[in-house]
Amino acid sequence: MIKLVNVEKSFGSQVVLNKLNLEIPHGKITAVIGPSGEGKSVLLKHMIGLLRPDRGAVIVDGEDITRMGRDRLNHVREKFGMLFQNAALFDSMTVFENVAFPLEEKTRLSRAEIADRVHEALEHVGLKGVDKKFPDELSGGMKKRVGLARAVLLDPKIILFDEPTTGLDPIICRATHQLIKDTHVRFGFTAVVVSHEIPEIFDVSDMVAMLYRGEILEVGTPEQIQRSTHPVVRQFISGSLEGPIHLV
Amino acid sequence: MLLLVEKLGSLTLSILQEMGRMVNFIIYAFYLIIRSPAKPVHILKQIRFIGAKSFFVIFLTASFTGMVLGLQGYYTLAKFGSEGMLGSAVALSLIRELGPVLSALMVTGRAGSAISAEIGIMRITEQIDALETMALEPCKYLVSPKLLAAIISLPLLCAIFDVVGIYGGYLVGVKLLGVNPGAYFHEMEKSVEWKDVYSGIVKSVSFGVIIAWICCYKGYFAGHGAEGVSRATTAAVVMSSVMVLIWDYFLTSVLL
Numbered sequence: 001m002i003k004l005v006n007v008e009k010s011f012g013s014q015v016v017l018n019k020l021n022l023e024i025p026h027g028k029i030t031a032v033i034g035p036s037g038e039g040k041s042v043l044l045k046h047m048i049g050l051l052r053p054d055r056g057a058v059i060v061d062g063e064d065i066t067r068m069g070r071d072r073l074n075h076v077r078e079k080f081g082m083l084f085q086n087a088a089l090f091d092s093m094t095v096f097e098n099v100a101f102p103l104e105e106k107t108r109l110s111r112a113e114i115a116d117r118v119h120e121a122l123e124h125v126g127l128k129g130v131d132k133k134f135p136d137e138l139s140g141g142m143k144k145r146v147g148l149a150r151a152v153l154l155d156p157k158i159i160l161f162d163e164p165t166t167g168l169d170p171i172i173c174r175a176t177h178q179l180i181k182d183t184h185v186r187f188g189f190t191a192v193v194v195s196h197e198i199p200e201i202f203d204v205s206d207m208v209a210m211l212y213r214g215e216i217l218e219v220g221t222p223e224q225i226q227r228s229t230h231p232v233v234r235q236f237i238s239g240s241l242e243g244p245i246h247l248v
Numbered sequence: 249m250l251l252l253v254e255k256l257g258s259l260t261l262s263i264l265q266e267m268g269r270m271v272n273f274i275i276y277a278f279y280l281i282i283r284s285p286a287k288p289v290h291i292l293k294q295i296r297f298i299g300a301k302s303f304f305v306i307f308l309t310a311s312f313t314g315m316v317l318g319l320q321g322y323y324t325l326a327k328f329g330s331e332g333m334l335g336s337a338v339a340l341s342l343i344r345e346l347g348p349v350l351s352a353l354m355v356t357g358r359a360g361s362a363i364s365a366e367i368g369i370m371r372i373t374e375q376i377d378a379l380e381t382m383a384l385e386p387c388k389y390l391v392s393p394k395l396l397a398a399i400i401s402l403p404l405l406c407a408i409f410d411v412v413g414i415y416g417g418y419l420v421g422v423k424l425l426g427v428n429p430g431a432y433f434h435e436m437e438k439s440v441e442w443k444d445v446y447s448g449i450v451k452s453v454s455f456g457v458i459i460a461w462i463c464c465y466k467g468y469f470a471g472h473g474a475e476g477v478s479r480a481t482t483a484a485v486v487m488s489s490v491m492v493l494i495w496d497y498f499l500t501s502v503l504l
Contacts, residue, residue, distance in 0.1 A: 048380075048381055049380075050377050050380060050381065070385075077380070080381060084377065085374075088373060088374040088377060088378035091369075091373070101382075102382045102384075160381075
């Protein structure tokens, strides 16, 4: 389980996370929604220790990762997989090499075993015959699927998805959400999905947390969030221009 | 006045902070070389990139440097009737000074800028973050192999530079200006000592460290977007080149 306790983070004078508290339930898909630029990706990066808070604690399975040294943090990170907004594939490697990379570096599997695992993972995300292509030869949706194949390959207990459907057309967006759901059913990991795809994200998630001005405004099931009476949550879900959220 | 002092103080602090980060960075890179060395294939790949692929530019620079030294040396030595010393003048200039420095500057321009840009792009496209999330040490993959490759490649490139430069000087001095070929090589053998070669090796090894260190560091901490990478690359090349020249002076004064 991941727990964020009174997490504060500022970049210069800009406060991004302001005494934020959030609990991510084990084995569920939790969506973090909120307007663009509100610090959703920053929040995600705190969960895996890519960023350290100015104050507060980030507890992963009972251990506060904010005070950990490099080696212990790497040990905790072995529980994680992460799919980045732009997939973050290694652009000098082919699709096969990208997906095989964590296996080559973290396991003692033979080449044949690695190849089998990579092909299986690529098949699971619906990609066949792209092994030899380089990331810049793939579409946005394909890149994200390769990223997902790479993220699940070491069977992580927790997977973080940073806007997995941003920039994709509605059909691929739905297919990606479905893929996340299917993969979750198959592997049973805890997932945190940062997204502003409303209402599609409600179909994917078990829990939804709304982030606004550095704080979690509401946490609940998708149905509870959809029924929320909070004006900010209402405006965000309806996509209305009228309300407390102002365009900067 | 107070504002000026405040600004000066904050500038000093930020410079000290940056220097501290740089020192930490290189110490950690060396520590990783010992604790968890990169796979030989990664190191060989970098030797190919930094070393083998710089061969042509080193060859070209060395031959023309040697030829110019031949011309200038002949012109100067002829004034004293000592044209026979040309081989010794060319060889000592190359082995002690020009070989290590010019090969380092050429590698900075060709490979250093590319190293900085490559790592910078990996930073802004979250590829370095991706390595971290896989519980892998980015420095082990991005910095240590390059550092080791530069330490191995620079002395070899410098040796090539020296030999090609000496033959460049031979071409101009002996074939063009009529210096006695026996005198050219004999004087060279007489005057070049082991300590001259040794100082060239020490210099090029330390230049390798400087180039890999600064270029990797600048790329690793590149700012945002294409502009951030471009700034990092420029800073890497300028800073490496200047540091090579400054360090060369200090080393020369110690090794003389």
